[in-house]
Amino acid sequence: MDKKTGKPTPAEPEPEVSIYESLIATRPKEPPTRRAFLTGATSLFGAAAVHVLLAPFLGHAANASGDPTRVPGALATEYGRRSPFERAKRLTKPQRSRTPLQDLHGIVTPSALHFERHHNGVPLIDPAKHRLLVHGLVERPLLFTIAELKRFPSTSRLLFVECSGNSGKEWKGPKGKTAQEIHGLTSTSEWAGVRLSTVLAEAGLTPGATWMLAEGSDAAAMTRSLPLDRVLDEALLCYAQNGEPLRPEQGYPLRLLVPGFEGNTCIKWLRRLKLVSSPVMTREETSKYTDLMTDGTARQFTFDMEAKSVITVPSGGQRLKKTGYVEIRGLAWSGRGRVEKVEVSVDGGKNWRTARLQAPILPKCHTRFCLDWRWDGGEAVLQSRCIDETGYRQPTRKELVEIRGTNSYYHYNAIQSWQIDEEGNVRNVQV
Numbered sequence: 001m002d003k004k005t006g007k008p009t010p011a012e013p014e015p016e017v018s019i020y021e022s023l024i025a026t027r028p029k030e031p032p033t034r035r036a037f038l039t040g041a042t043s044l045f046g047a048a049a050v051h052v053l054l055a056p057f058l059g060h061a062a063n064a065s066g067d068p069t070r071v072p073g074a075l076a077t078e079y080g081r082r083s084p085f086e087r088a089k090r091l092t093k094p095q096r097s098r099t100p101l102q103d104l105h106g107i108v109t110p111s112a113l114h115f116e117r118h119h120n121g122v123p124l125i126d127p128a129k130h131r132l133l134v135h136g137l138v139e140r141p142l143l144f145t146i147a148e149l150k151r152f153p154s155t156s157r158l159l160f161v162e163c164s165g166n167s168g169k170e171w172k173g174p175k176g177k178t179a180q181e182i183h184g185l186t187s188t189s190e191w192a193g194v195r196l197s198t199v200l201a202e203a204g205l206t207p208g209a210t211w212m213l214a215e216g217s218d219a220a221a222m223t224r225s226l227p228l229d230r231v232l233d234e235a236l237l238c239y240a241q242n243g244e245p246l247r248p249e250q251g252y253p254l255r256l257l258v259p260g261f262e263g264n265t266c267i268k269w270l271r272r273l274k275l276v277s278s279p280v281m282t283r284e285e286t287s288k289y290t291d292l293m294t295d296g297t298a299r300q301f302t303f304d305m306e307a308k309s310v311i312t313v314p315s316g317g318q319r320l321k322k323t324g325y326v327e328i329r330g331l332a333w334s335g336r337g338r339v340e341k342v343e344v345s346v347d348g349g350k351n352w353r354t355a356r357l358q359a360p361i362l363p364k365c366h367t368r369f370c371l372d373w374r375w376d377g378g379e380a381v382l383q384s385r386c387i388d389e390t391g392y393r394q395p396t397r398k399e400l401v402e403i404r405g406t407n408s409y410y411h412y413n414a415i416q417s418w419q420i421d422e423e424g425n426v427r428n429v430q431v
């Protein structure tokens with residue numbers, strides 16, 4: 001009732017009841033736990049309607065359906081999380097997961113999306129109890145805690161890591177569908193730690209020390225022999241990745257990182273370095289991680305990851321929805337140094353154009369390339385090839401198979417071909 005006129009007050013428009021506002025009206029003073037949020041959400045929506053993934057973001061979810069300027073946003077969090085609208089994820093099997101290359105931008109792989117490969121699970125290691133033993137052909141055998149390693153002068157580098165088995169199924173034909181499925185066992189991070197040479201100088205190398213055995217403390221006790229003259233200058237003992245301690249699946253609390261070498265030499269959960277005078281011939285360098293040639297011999301100690309590239313947009317499993325401008329995007333890298341040039345073909349390798357390289361262009365690191373293209377709605381076969389600073393050019397599949405045969409599983413770096421049909425569907429083909 002209006003007090004002046006005595007007439008009934010016109011009905012107020014129904015207020016837009018925000019789920020978020022009703023939540024904050026009953027918000028406890030302490031930051032609610034995930035369970036409290038779920039319970040609250042359950043009473044509001046009924047259990048069936050609760051989307052577990054969205055639960056911590058009810059504020060955002062409410063805002064998304066209306067005007068985000070009308071209600072306060074979500075509260076600050078101790079450890080950040082991504083928008084619930086973003087769903088890029090690793091493709092997992094028990095002992096490996098693949099990076100969604102087609103969903104990423106720039107060159108850094110988010111730590112949570114870095115590929116993983118392990119041989120008997122990810123160990124849970126208390127950094128306070130972890131030790132690194134340096135022994136063998138040294139003047140002073142030493143045992144380090146992580147805290148002691150962190151006291152050494154530190155260094156960091158942006159570097160790619162690639163499993164030597166990346167793209168390995170392609171030896172047998174166009175097996176994979178997406179860039180992630182085929183090439184997702186490579187990622188780039190900023191790795192921080194101490195130089196191997198700094199730690200070995202502390203132990204003092206004796207003249208016979210020419211190889212180094214590195215051993216992990218996982219249940220597989222992953223172990224590799226490395227030639228000292230190739231690793232001493234560049235290898236890092238890393239305790240951090242992208243600004244924070246290593247992820248458990250990346251070797252927490254300590255891993256070896258050998259720039260440009262096959263991923264399995266970058267021993268995770270590192271517990272032992274033994275200086276020796278010849279390779280130790282572990283399982284991982286005899287029955288595994290060797291490349292069988294057509295004459296029955298095998299390549300051994302093939303450490304370097306040769307130049308490679310992949311177009312990530314458009315790539316297998318995607319679909320071009322309309323004709324016209326498309327920015328072709330991809331990643332290129334070389335274990336031998338910097339990417340010098342990336343060339344792109346849209347006609348299956350008949351004609352090539354030079355792609356733009358995005359800064360930074362760093363040695364032994366993923367490098368982003370782009371090329372403007374106009375899709376006319378016809379069939380096309382997209383390819384990219386990387387030329388590195390040594391002058392090496394990424395081979396066609398035919399060139400690679402002529403030299404290596406098809407008995408290999410590791411070190412497949414042939415040019416990837418993506419076929420686009422008239423409906424815009426993109427498929428993995430080998431031409």
Ligand code: CO
Pocket residue numbers: 164262289290301302303410411
């Ligand atoms: Co190899």
